[in-house]
Amino acid sequence: MSRLRRTGMTVRYMTASADTAVEELLTAADIVKNYGSYQALRGVSLTLHAGRMAAVMGPSGCGKSTLLLILGLLQKPDAGTYTGLGRDLLSLDAREQALFRRRFFGFILQSCAVFSYSTVEENVEFPLMYSGVPRRERLARVMDLLESVNLAGKAQARSNLLSGGEQQRVAIARALIGNPRVLLADEPTGQLDGENTQKLMAHFRRVCDDLAVGIIIVTHDPQVADYCDTVYQLRDGRAIVA
Amino acid sequence: MLKTSDLLRIVVKRQLRQLKLGVILSISLGIAMFIGVDVVGKDLENRIVSDVALIGNVTILTVTMEEHLYPNTPPHFFTDKTVTMFKNLPGVMYAGLSMRFVEVIRTQVQDKNVYIRIRGVDPFFWKVYELNAYQGRLLNEIDEKQRSRVCVLGIDLARNLFQNEPYVGKTLTIFNDNYTVVGIAGGLMMRSRTLDCFIPLTAASDRLIAPNTYPNMLLLRMRSIDDVEPIIKKMPELILSQQNTPYLKIEYAKDEITTVRTIIRRVHVLLLLGIAASLGLGAFGIWQSSFASVRERTREIGLQLAMGAEQGDIMRQFLGEALCNALLGGLAGILFGIITILAVCMAMGMPVAWLSIILHIPICLAAASLVGALGGTWPAVQAGRMDVASALRFE
Known part of the structure; x- marks a missing residue:
């Protein structure tokens, strides 16, 4: 499998050497989701490994976001199986699902990248509050992560006053603060220009490689898909590996 | 969580x-x-x-002995013991004494008849009606104790009797007795009393010639309107606990209290x-x-x-x-x-x-x-x- 890696404007190709030993993080099989009489997903199957980045592409209304919500345990499928880190995730109750999300998942959304009226530091700190991490430890981890996304100098800045690119970096930091195994991103580059898109994807790639995080990105943008190890095309409610 | x-x-x-x-x-x-x-x-x-209560008289109670309505009944008056008992009741702010009737005399000032209504009052009368000295002073306990021949006038009476101020220090003759004017009373509650002449109750008992010049009118000023009706209910019992009183009349502003x-x-x-x-x-x-x-x-x-x-x-x-x-x-x-x-x-x-x-x-x-x-x-x-x-x- 070839892996496309870009840093800034430099593009180079690498070959993964140990794919067979990579841990399987998520496996969804034959996922079905209906909205009334409309069949959004008609048996989607998808696998995500640690350190791999998968793109889900397809036309508007094809069920990309629905699939992401199901994978993120935010919506229940009507049929199918879904396992994550060796557990049957569909058998969890709401509280267990919330706990699983808190421990293993990170989310990045197209809009609402940041919480309004909160500082950058508070935004990134949020997930750790739900996990009950002590404040001192939280702040240390937040500052480490903000340094890694070059936002340490803006820790006390009001997050809604940042540029779109900076807001997405805040969102990435917030998604990564809980050391998730899986990052789920819905159109993360939707509001970014070409240069910022490349920077963001380069950052995702680093996260993927350095931290062995599995990333699923829902996108329209072929440029984003170029960075991913696997690209799923959703057509007629089914996923095809491109 | x-x-x-x-x-x-x-x-x-x-x-x-x-x-x-x-x-x-x-x-x-x-x-x-x-x-x-x-x-x-x-x-x-x-x-x-x-x-509001003072303007409407609603916190003031007057209790009078009414034996004059019944022939051959000896005169009755309120004793010091009774007055002291009322002064010590929780709802009572002030208790004073006065005469039920006023003595009216006529005098001539520059060919003009002037009628003087003379009223004997104790030193607490002023407090009950919240009256004050417009000029000079009001009658006090010393006047009462010494049975002094001094008087306080209402402002209209003073103007009728004397041409020029100051009125204080002038002399008024009542039944051949000369009374020195020590003050002019004023205040919201003077009303028709601006034509009255006030003398110590003791002097009135000694020197006025009208019958029943005794302290037969008890004046009570209550702390609030809520204190009025409870004390009225207990009034006969309270007075009888201190003295013999066959005939009593209690007056208070019932309608005004409701208003x-x-x-x-x-x-x-x-x-x-x-x-x-x-x-x-x-x-x-x-x-x-x-x-x-x-x-x-x-x-x-x-x-x-x-x-x-x-x-x-x-x-x-x-x-x-x-x-x-x-x-x-x-x-x-x-x-x-x-x-x-x-x-x-x-x-x-x-x-x-x-x-x-x-x-x-x-x-x-x-x-x-x-x-x-x-x-x-x-x-x-x-x-x-x-x-x-x-x-x-x-x-």
Whole structure:
């Protein structure tokens, strides 16, 4: 499998050497989701490994976001199986699902990248509050992560006053603060220009490689898909590996 | 579950950054009115009622011996023992004595007939009617004790009798006795008494020639209108416990008491309506702004739930924000209220009831919290029950 890696404007190709030993993080099989009489997903199957980045592409209304919500345990499928880190995730109750999300998942959304009226530091700190991490430890981890996304100098800045690119970096930091195994991103580059898109994807790639995080990105943008190890095309409610 | 300390930090910081001034102002107005009315309202009300009551005579009781209506009955009068007993009763502010009848004499001043109504009074008469010395002084205990031939005149009588001021020091002849004018009485309750001549009750008993020049009229000034009727019910029993009294007549302004009570009740209702309207407006403001906030932050709520927040966390956050707004309004209201109380006390020369103010602070904060809870609970429940998928898709 070839892996496309870009840093800034430099593009180079690498070959993964140990794919067979990579841990399987998520496996969804034959996922079905209906909205009334409309069949959004008609048996989607998808696998995500640690350190791999998968793109889900397809036309508007094809069920990309629905699939992401199901994978993120935010919506229940009507049929199918879904396992994550060796557990049957569909058998969890709401509280267990919330706990699983808190421990293993990170989310990045197209809009609402940041919480309004909160500082950058508070935004990134949020997930750790739900996990009950002590404040001192939280702040240390937040500052480490903000340094890694070059936002340490803006820790006390009001997050809604940042540029779109900076807001997405805040969102990435917030998604990564809980050391998730899986990052789920819905159109993360939707509001970014070409240069910022490349920077963001380069950052995702680093996260993927350095931290062995599995990333699923829902996108329209072929440029984003170029960075991913696997690209799923959703057509007629089914996923095809491109 | 979000720790309470973290929740407080998030909520307070957010609300301070996004102050909802209209809501805070409305609640603060209600709380300020509440603390102001409750702390100084009673004192003010007592003063107003006292003034209104005095104008309408509603706190004044007159009790007279009526033996003259029954032939061959010896004269009766109120003893010192009886008067002292009344003075010591809790609802009685002042007790004084006077004569049931006045002596009227005629004199000529520059070919003009002037009628003088002479009334024997004790030193407490002035206090009962809240009269004061317009010139000179009023009759006192020394005059009473020494049975002095001194008099206090009403202003109209003084003008009729003497051409020029000062009236004090002039002499008035009554039944061949010369009385020195020591003062001119004035005050709201003088009314027709501006044509009267007041002399010590003891001197009246000694020197006037009319029958029954005894202290046969008891004057009572009660502390409030609520004290009037209870004492009237007990009056015969109280007097009989001190002296023999076959015939008594008690006069008081029953209709006026009812009118004053109605006025007070209306003022109370008006004030309560004002407080309720202001706090209700605050609660509505919180309800509306909380709903607006929930709508505005729908995707944010979805993201929080996605990150692992529980429904309870979201509910507590929104309820906390509503309570925070209400408490900010409550604190501002307490501050405004205290400033108002200080200003009123200073203007009216009343002592500041600090203990009462301190005791009202927790009540005000509880009232503000109740307003916040009333306005914020339902929007918070709605926020907590939000479907994550719908919230994340919300545009």
